[in-house]
Amino acid sequence: MHVITTHLNADFDAFASMVAAKKLYPEAVLVFPGAQEKNIRDFFVHSQRFSFEVKRVRQIELKDVHRLIIVDTRQARRIGRLAECLENPGIEVHLFDHHPDTPEDLKGDYQLVRPLGSTSAIFVELFMEKGVSLSREEATLMLMGIYEDTGSFSFATTTPADLRAAAWLLEQGADLQVLPQFISHELTAHQVSLLHDLISSAVTYAIHGIEVVVARLNLPEYVDEFALLVRRFIEMENLDTLIALVGMEDRIYFIGRSRIPEVNVGEIARDLGGGGHASAASATIRDMTMFDAEERLLRLLHKHVRPRAIAGELMSSPAITVPPDTPIRVANEVLTRYSITVLPVVQDKKQVLGMISRMVIEKAIFHGLGDLPVADYMTSDVATLPATATLSDIQELIIEHRQRLIPVTEGDELIGVITRTDLLSVLVNDPALLPKDLLRVEERPSVERNRNLNSLMVEHLGRDIILLLRTIGEVAGESHCTAYVVGGFVRDLLLRVKNFDIDVVVEGNGIAFARKLAEHFKGEVRTHEKFNTAVVKLPDGRKIDVATARLEYYEYPAAMPVVELSSIKLDLYRRDFTINAMAIHLNPARFGTLVDFFNCQNDIKERRIRILHNLSFVEDPTRIFRAIRFEQRMGFTIGNHTEKLLKNAVRMNLFDRFQGGRCLNEIRLILSEEDPVPALRRMAGFDLLRFLRPELRFDRSFEKLLGEIQKAVAWHRLLYLDEPCQPWLVYLLAIMVQAPAEEVEAFCQRYEVPERFAQVLRREKAEGERVALFMNRSGRQLRPSEIYWLLHDRSHEGLLFVMALARRKSSKKAVSLFVTTLRHVRPELRGGDLLQMGYRPGPHFGAILDHLLEARLDGQVKSRAEEEEFVRRHYPPEKMAARGGEA
Numbered sequence: 001m002h003v004i005t006t007h008l009n010a011d012f013d014a015f016a017s018m019v020a021a022k023k024l025y026p027e028a029v030l031v032f033p034g035a036q037e038k039n040i041r042d043f044f045v046h047s048q049r050f051s052f053e054v055k056r057v058r059q060i061e062l063k064d065v066h067r068l069i070i071v072d073t074r075q076a077r078r079i080g081r082l083a084e085c086l087e088n089p090g091i092e093v094h095l096f097d098h099h100p101d102t103p104e105d106l107k108g109d110y111q112l113v114r115p116l117g118s119t120s121a122i123f124v125e126l127f128m129e130k131g132v133s134l135s136r137e138e139a140t141l142m143l144m145g146i147y148e149d150t151g152s153f154s155f156a157t158t159t160p161a162d163l164r165a166a167a168w169l170l171e172q173g174a175d176l177q178v179l180p181q182f183i184s185h186e187l188t189a190h191q192v193s194l195l196h197d198l199i200s201s202a203v204t205y206a207i208h209g210i211e212v213v214v215a216r217l218n219l220p221e222y223v224d225e226f227a228l229l230v231r232r233f234i235e236m237e238n239l240d241t242l243i244a245l246v247g248m249e250d251r252i253y254f255i256g257r258s259r260i261p262e263v264n265v266g267e268i269a270r271d272l273g274g275g276g277h278a279s280a281a282s283a284t285i286r287d288m289t290m291f292d293a294e295e296r297l298l299r300l301l302h303k304h305v306r307p308r309a310i311a312g313e314l315m316s317s318p319a320i321t322v323p324p325d326t327p328i329r330v331a332n333e334v335l336t337r338y339s340i341t342v343l344p345v346v347q348d349k350k351q352v353l354g355m356i357s358r359m360v361i362e363k364a365i366f367h368g369l370g371d372l373p374v375a376d377y378m379t380s381d382v383a384t385l386p387a388t389a390t391l392s393d394i395q396e397l398i399i400e401h402r403q404r405l406i407p408v409t410e411g412d413e414l415i416g417v418i419t420r421t422d423l424l425s426v427l428v429n430d431p432a433l434l435p436k437d438l439l440r441v442e443e444r445p446s447v448e449r450n451r452n453l454n455s456l457m458v459e460h461l462g463r464d465i466i467l468l469l470r471t472i473g474e475v476a477g478e479s480h481c482t483a484y485v486v487g488g489f490v491r492d493l494l495l496r497v498k499n500f501d502i503d504v505v506v507e508g509n510g511i512a513f514a515r516k517l518a519e520h521f522k523g524e525v526r527t528h529e530k531f532n533t534a535v536v537k538l539p540d541g542r543k544i545d546v547a548t549a550r551l552e553y554y555e556y557p558a559a560m561p562v563v564e565l566s567s568i569k570l571d572l573y574r575r576d577f578t579i580n581a582m583a584i585h586l587n588p589a590r591f592g593t594l595v596d597f598f599n600c601q602n603d604i605k606e607r608r609i610r611i612l613h614n615l616s617f618v619e620d621p622t623r624i625f626r627a628i629r630f631e632q633r634m635g636f637t638i639g640n641h642t643e644k645l646l647k648n649a650v651r652m653n654l655f656d657r658f659q660g661g662r663c664l665n666e667i668r669l670i671l672s673e674e675d676p677v678p679a680l681r682r683m684a685g686f687d688l689l690r691f692l693r694p695e696l697r698f699d700r701s702f703e704k705l706l707g708e709i710q711k712a713v714a715w716h717r718l719l720y721l722d723e724p725c726q727p728w729l730v731y732l733l734a735i736m737v738q739a740p741a742e743e744v745e746a747f748c749q750r751y752e753v754p755e756r757f758a759q760v761l762r763r764e765k766a767e768g769e770r771v772a773l774f775m776n777r778s779g780r781q782l783r784p785s786e787i788y789w790l791l792h793d794r795s796h797e798g799l800l801f802v803m804a805l806a807r808r809k810s811s812k813k814a815v816s817l818f819v820t821t822l823r824h825v826r827p828e829l830r831g832g833d834l835l836q837m838g839y840r841p842g843p844h845f846g847a848i849l850d851h852l853l854e855a856r857l858d859g860q861v862k863s864r865a866e867e868e869e870f871v872r873r874h875y876p877p878e879k880m881a882a883r884g885g886e887a
Helices: 012-024 038-046 080-087 119-130 136-149 160-171 176-182 194-200 226-237 265-271 290-304 328-338 358-366 391-400 420-429 454-460 463-478 488-494 510-521 568-573 600-605 622-634 640-651 660-671 677-685 700-718 727-735 741-750 755-777 784-791 796-805 809-820 831-836 844-857 864-874 877-882
Strands: 002-005 029-032 067-071 092-097 110-113 203-207 210-219 241-248 251-258 280-285 342-347 351-357 405-410 413-419 482-486 502-507 524-528 533-537 543-548 550-553 562-565 583-585
Touching (some): 002 012, 002 080, 012 029, 012 067, 012 136, 038 176, 092 119, 119 136, 136 160, 194 210, 203 290, 210 226, 210 290, 226 241, 241 265, 241 290, 251 265, 251 290, 265 290, 328 358, 342 405, 342 413, 351 358, 351 405, 351 413, 391 405, 391 420, 413 420, 454 463, 454 488, 463 502, 463 510, 482 488, 488 583, 488 600, 502 510, 502 568, 510 524, 510 533, 510 543, 622 640, 622 677, 660 677, 677 700, 700 796, 755 784, 755 796, 755 809, 784 809, 784 844, 796 809, 831 844
Parallel strands (some): 002 029, 002 067, 092 110, 210 241, 502 543
Antiparallel strands (some): 203 210, 241 251, 251 280, 405 413, 482 583, 533 543
16 A cells, blocks of 8 residues: 655645645555644535545554655654554655754655745646646645745745746646635735734634634744733733744744643743743744644644543443343343443453444344344444543544444453433533534534535536526425435535436425426426325426435335335435435525535545445345445445445345345346446355346356456447347346246246346347357358348347357357348338239248348349349249249
């Protein structure tokens, strides 16, 4: 594995340099070593135009890293846990940096260090030298990196190369209008007072639940009495803690003030080489850029600020647990006995394997799975915390990641648990500890789970689609209901993929709304009262699927769902995977606002297929096929926990109890993909092929046949024929190759194959194999007429099946010749022409015309005159009359 990383608390220059390095190392993975600066986090939250995949350290195996590309730093202590990779045998280290040399610097196998104002500018120089072009988004991001690290070209470290780099990025299409959204501009001294500059530069950090305001300025010359401005600032804003970093001449001055015992600015100043008291201190920092000074300050704050609460104080101990082999019904008794809702599942009474909730347990018992072990349906993707974890760590897991219970561990041993109730009691007793997003929603109307996608919609959807969506929302408002566009449309919008299939969910009367929508557009409506759904057909042929917000429950595993009215949240929760469980508001007041209850965007960013609840595959096994199809089509990966549950469902043989038509539809969709072979290979890996054919194996011969089918289908598509063809049936014929007729019949009955397709499957499977066998064994070149009579009764699917089975190149050419030429050949003479030539009508007309067709196919006749002469020669009229007109 090759990894591109940067320093902790990455800023725009660091992130832009990572993206730039990706241009030089396309096989490498981008990995943040830890947290990012607030403006980077805001960038990921608010920007819809930019899509860069960045992983976290916990998502990679450090021991597998063979090459480590580090940008914007050369110090091992600044890349967090990724420094462990430096101990890997044979590790290669490549360095790109613009900071001055220090004794701590790593020595790379390759390194490029230039004294520019930004690392982004170094990469731009490389791209200019190598003739590498950038996309508009890449150029904009790198320009942001340069602007930030040079203070919009005002810092003393700015060089002419940074300006040249910015000019080149503008030529590449960089968008200057994006910069003000994420790059904070510090005001100059001639515009406003220094105090105003200081206030404008302030940033609030939440360190272990304590708010610390940090302000920084770079001034062209030394200013006396700056500590007075710091004091005025803390008084005006009534702050508990303020730290200022002021660059003047060639030095940076640290000035700290604190009014609370949790922050001792004297200790921080001493670590920076200065001194002072707990409430007031200062230090002079030499040979360090402003960026480096702030990075060091943040580390010292995390070191010296004392947290108000830690996990060890909040946890309940000892924890109530169950071992993994505990039957689900027994676990339910434990929940009831202790009046709890979640149980940790532990091995040997200490190692946490996962956890299982009351909701999953009760649903499993409802489906008759009470005797199965909890390990089969527990959630295994569980994060743990040590006893020394801070309140912010706990908030992140419970509030941000919505983990219901946090196991507290010491090493591998469980020592207690923290519940949502434990956290809530702390927050209620001290509201100052509440996350800002909960207190100041009005200041951030586009938070990640509820952000507005208007700009993304304008950029990636046509004007007609946006007008259609707005009209749907207006009609919903007039109907006193709330409408959302849901599912794949939202997913593909976030992936920047075209998708014009509009599924609308309505909180209200969906059928009444659909009728009003059809009336508005002067279209047609078809309703399905049982499921509260409708289809609105517009005059231009487009269709809009409308559903009433609903939840579904299943009376037994693999059953058809029973539908009840519900809200949008429960409607989304019933869906197959998180990537399909998002919605967008359409009503005018909130048009374009994303609805994401289940952290679905994270799964899209991490390209992961994840189910919404642990019994999802039990309730609907066809989701297994859907998971594989989405995974292969979109290049995603089925999540570890989801994969475990998928395998459980396969072992339970739930496909023996499901509705065959629904499963056939999923198989059909897989086989209709541009390239279904990877999905079939994945199905084989999950032991799913046996549900199609018990004896089917994904061996070399089957894979070769699929490859031939793929070539045949691709060839047929390139012909651009108007005649219908079902490629999925061709792949299904390959799956059934050499299967006995009774096995094909059993498949058709089990999967409720529609009769028109079942007839094709029966006929083309048997006849196709017979024809292909004949052509493969034929030792001579077949005449065109022989090819015609072999293939003229075959459907398009059957012809492609024969082409795939044909081993000889001449046999494949024969099928190609028939499809493109021979099947269109017809004699010019017809039955009426034979009457005019004096022949008496009768069954012999068919024999004459068939013989004439053969002659035409084999080139024996080429015109109408030659056809007439051919007929008279082979069927003299006088002899035919003497024989009573019979051939």
